[in-house]
Amino acid sequence: MGARFAFTGGREGWARLLLTAVGVGLGVALLLLFTAIPNALAVRHDRESARSDLSYAAKSPLKKADDTLVVGDAGTTFRDKEVRGRELRPEGPRAPLPPGVSKFPRAGEMVVSPALKKLLQSGEGRMLRERLPERIVGTIAEPGLIGAQELAFYRGADHLTVREGYGLVERIDRFGAGFKTPEKKDPVLVLLTLVVFLVLLLPVGVFIAAAVRFGGERRDRRLAALRLVGSDSRMTRRIAAGEALAGSVAGLAVGTVFFLLVRELSGSVDLFDVSVFPSYLIPSPLLALLVAAAVPAAAVLVTLFALRGVVIEPLGVVRAATPPRRRLWWRILLPVGGLGLLYPMIGKDRYGKDFNQYQVTGGVLLLLVGVTALLPWVVERVVNRLGSGGVAWQLAIRRLQLSSGTAARMVNGIAVAVAGAIALQMLFTGVQDQYTKQTANDPARAQMHADMWDQVPLARAAAGFRTTKGVAKVYAFDEGYVADRRESPENSAPVTIADCASLREVAALPSCRDGDSFAIPAGSGEDATSSLSRPGSTLWFDSIDGSQGVAHRPTPWKVPAGMKHARAIKDPTGYERNGFLLTPGALPRGGAPGLHGQIYLALDQGLAAAPDHARNTARRLGLPTDPEMLVSSKRDDTYDSLRTFLFVGAAGVLALIGASLLVSQLEQLRERRKLLSSLIAFGTRRRTLSLSVLWQTAIPIGLGLALATAVGLALGAALLKMTGKPVVVDWTSVLTMTGLATAVVLLVSVLSLPPLLRLMRADGLRTE
Template sequence: MNVRQWAADLAMGVRFAVGGGREGWVRALLTAVGVGLGVALLLLATALPNALADRSQRSSAREDFTYSGKILPKADNTLVIADTSTTFRDKDVRGRLLEPEGAKAPLPPGVAKLPALGEMVVSPALDRLLKSGSGKLLRERLPYRITGTIAHAGLVGPAELAYYAGGKDLLQQQAGGSVERIDYFGPSPNSQPDKLDPILLLLVLIVFIVLLLPVGVFIAAAVRFGGERRDRRLAALRLVGADGRMARRIAGGEALAGALLGLVLGTGFFLLGRELATRLEVRDISVFPSDLNPSPALVLLVAVAVPAAAVLVTLLALRGVVIEPLGVVRKARPPRRRLWWRLLLPLVGLGMLYPMIGQGNSNGNFNQWLVIGGTVLLLVGITALLPWVVEATVARLNSGSVSWQLAVRRLQLSSGTAARMVNGIAVAVAGAVALQMLFAGIEGDYTKRTGNDVDRAQMEITVNSGVQLSEAERQFKGTEGVRRASVVSFTSLGDRARNPQTEIEVAVGSCAELREVARLTSCADGDMFRILGGDYAGDTKRLAKAGGTLYFDPHYDGSPSISHTVPWKVPAGFRTAMSREDPTGYARGGLLITSGALPANATKGLNQKAFVSLDPAVTDATDRVRNTAARLDPLADVYTLTTTRQSQQLRSIRTGLLVGATCVLVLIGASLLVSQLEQLRERRKLLSALVAFGTRRRTLSLSVLWQTAIPIGLGLALASAVGLTLGAVLLKMTASTVVVDWTSVLMMTGIGAAVVLAVTLLSLPPLLRMMRPDGLRTE
């Protein structure tokens, strides 16, 4: 191979592309736009690892809880911190109360100065929300004066809602893991990163393949824009002495010019999109522009691979085209496409995936190279099969209306062009169908039933011992949107005042409230009960023995909480009660004590737990309850009861898929529109001639619609078949039952059809402008 000759021919093709006048520039620009959109998405994909790493690093740098169960001694460099995170209209709000204990107390990342009591520093997004009309309810929950904003280093994303507020006597307000004394911000030495199991790793791998493969298909299609006009130019080159190989290399140079210009446009699209990234938020996930920095090695790979692929695709496309000095033989009826080698790609792909069938989580990670190779071959097989399917189908289509016959004849002459336009969306739909099947098949393994009875209550709130039972009950029952609120007090009894060996649970309240947690045949104020059959009943009968001494709210060494330990001589007269699951599904054990039988000095150690039933007709009822809880106790624990709980890792993967699928759909729509406009531009004179001979514009518009609808219908049908096959194989690999989620299949194909319909509608205005008789006029 003569490298110098190759370089000269490619350079000549580049000169033809950039120096061919208006026609050449339009053709090069269309190619560049198509390639540029794909390059922008590829650059985004190469930037994702760095973006995720930066987000994770900032999140790790601000970690503030060790959950060790121990408390540091007070010092000049310690800080007491309390978790006050909340939720506002399905958006998470990260909150912390800070109480410095010395001049050297650590500062959270992104915070220049610790807020004083009654003050807070907030993220820019939370600042905007609180100052807007929609943030009025949340402002009531955060009664602090804003004195500053949290900088970039303290936030995982620009849309994150977060705040730090000043607190006081935090250790005396709440026990457990929500309050801790720390001397630094950062990851705990004992913390371990969450590792994905083999099935979730497989899911992540398939997500990346499904999202990136259509991008490559679109780039390959974009470099072939203007194929028919290019072939006529190549025939002219043959007429002046170029041989067939030289003509093909010159065509490769033209494609190279469009690809290089596409790299420039793609870089511009990416930089523009990166600056707009702060305004994009998908399921609470957002990124800073500085996070989206592609790896230099990956950028270099894209910069080399895209132009090389443009030349290679062009040479392969022209391999079966005979270019003669007087024309291109493609205008004659082309030979029928062969099927046998087109079936090899998906069959080899299935063969690569077959050895991993039945592996599940029990045999370690799946072989990544076999997964990548098998999935890519199976999906790429669509691009090989679709031209044959379109050709074989349209060859049998004849009779029909004028618009139908015009469309069918055009497809019979250039079925390959129609198939190329559909290839990308077919690959995307097939991958989406397979992913939806995989998600549906494994979702049950990562979704657990909570046991919550949402018919009895929809929220559970726990407030600390400083709040009286009667006050908590009055506040919750008086909250707008609350149908019913049942408040019960809880504490524990130990066999020792300090570090007890055995504890039993105690519930305190009125007879009506105690019936939420036990089955009572009869009850009056002053009664006491032993619960039989609870989940954690303990040695209730032995401990609660008349005449013995037990201790309310016993103290543990190293506990961050302040205990209100009270000795109690166990009286006689306990009755028995049967256990009953509370609205959270927990069957309580231990003792029940009505308010009249509780020692007066034991009330300080009681925590109040409210089970709240909401009126669905009241807007923001959940947030109103959260506001009430915050007024009673800023450190209140508020939970929304649900019947199921799904793995956070699976939800994160699904969110990533949603973000990526949104970008791919935008690319699909934009690329299809560019391709459609290029096809119309190629046929501009033909359309003008048909209108000049009296063809109605409605007929031509319908013919263009049919030319799009027929390949799309065939492509979506083939994509559904391949997607179902891939989904079934993936489910077999994960040792899951193969179940077809027809709703998801129809939804994915419907989304693909909707994108094509939108593109067709957007192309109608330029089509109508081209259908003018004066389009035949030449200067």
């Protein structure tokens, strides 16, 4: 009978059912999305493993055979987006094809991912097209990609050569046996993962619990009519539970539709450089079954729990009488119990068996659920003490005094989300130093570094970069060693050859002109520079070995009598040189073999495309890799992935917060339609009513955010203590989270104004 009431209650019943179904459906869609995430991550990992090829390690190459393939790294970067690229040269008819590729591209051809093809064919990808001029002859199928928006390509290359000790080109006989990151369990990252999932999932459950109570007051008045025609109180509660059950089942259907729509659109979305194919988002059957069972069960339990304090009699509902004051003792037990569970974990060995993940999960859950228990008590106590004011203020306060529980339910979800987000921000900020490695680079002096790989003459490369758009300065160095003997030397010292402007970036020089040479003694340890720098001594270039494919031809160099002394300073990568510094004019006649070129680039910071111009020049010069960006710090990949997941999940939860608040606001306005019409009929101004509705939203939100901030700071402090980090409050993050929540509420208030104005008409008093 209750289910029939849900579906056959006329226009009012349909409106109530629709609001409940949409509210529950939004939460169900997000729950299904979260249940699909483990499968999406597993598929991405499997496909990444299946296509792995290069080990990037110096190892003995395989012997050429009819089932071998030469693979070279040809990846690049475009506007901070990684472009995965490989060069291929099959050595026989049974050479392995990469996953997703049906035919090897020939030299001058390439197969690309759909996203890269779209980019290259657009005007936006014109600069990237200069680096990838090959003709597109096909696309990489889904099994060869980890995401729908991934940029990737394979191109043919006739002249790939495998060199021992050079990890960018290798010979393989199958894909899936390349470089793999060793898996390790970091307890801090495990803790972060647990808290992230709890913080993202708990608001969803709170929203679903609030959605199944839409239309509660009207429902209770209908139940009074049932008492009048003969049903007893137990039967009445079962009918109410059946009505809630029907609404939740409709919500499951609507949520499934929402999820399928989001799943279909997921292939065209790239959030924080993470994308998936729709086929990845397949919910785990067990978790999906759990959602399908838990949502209706929660709807029934919440309804029965809500009716425990309502007396439904044949002549009406006893709700308008003064309600009993909410008790604090059991509400405060929840957060206190949560802190009690977390406290024993402080100071424990996080790498030992005494770090109990279930205890941590329970503690975090109790603290966050404590927000939902405390907020109704806080709202009731505060609004009962608020005094007189304008007409809009009095209308809002009186409404809140009569139904503070409804107002608290509206903001419970956003309060839980803010409390969890504040705690997570504190935890991420507190442990980021543990997962952030500071480099020795100085990006203020140079922003890119290019390695010549002994394949491009340094002078030609430097000249090419100097004429590149967006490159302000070029510092070019040739580096090698000189020794005291032609063969089997006893002493050797590094040598750096560059023009005066470049040498001044690595040493403090007394004066410099072409033809000068300088000696820099080592700061500590054994130093051969002093003994080797005696005037008239003969030193030898390339006397140590003939590595990197360079012929072993030692070249003599006589130490000049007027050699100057210099003091070393750190270069843009933090390296401090010693040994000898030579200008090009001081080199032996015919140059010196065995030198390795390095170039540092200072870019025009006002030109965003400057790095891409430099990368294009590097490829025109024939460099096998892009110049490396110099950064001051690098973060752990797993930590970064977790932060990315948090941002993606937070975006979804924030969207749910806004949508659910809007649905809840519309439901509240629909409930008050006759009241608003009565006030308008008595001459109340629309501005006054609009302000009263705004106050009714703003006061609970303000109280909820204050409580959420306090609980979030307590939870964040406990989690930081567990990780052994000092408790530091990141007030910027706290203000950002509360500001975002406030912005969402303001947006919802603005969007609810048009339906509010439509409801404020005297003809709303008409009834049948």
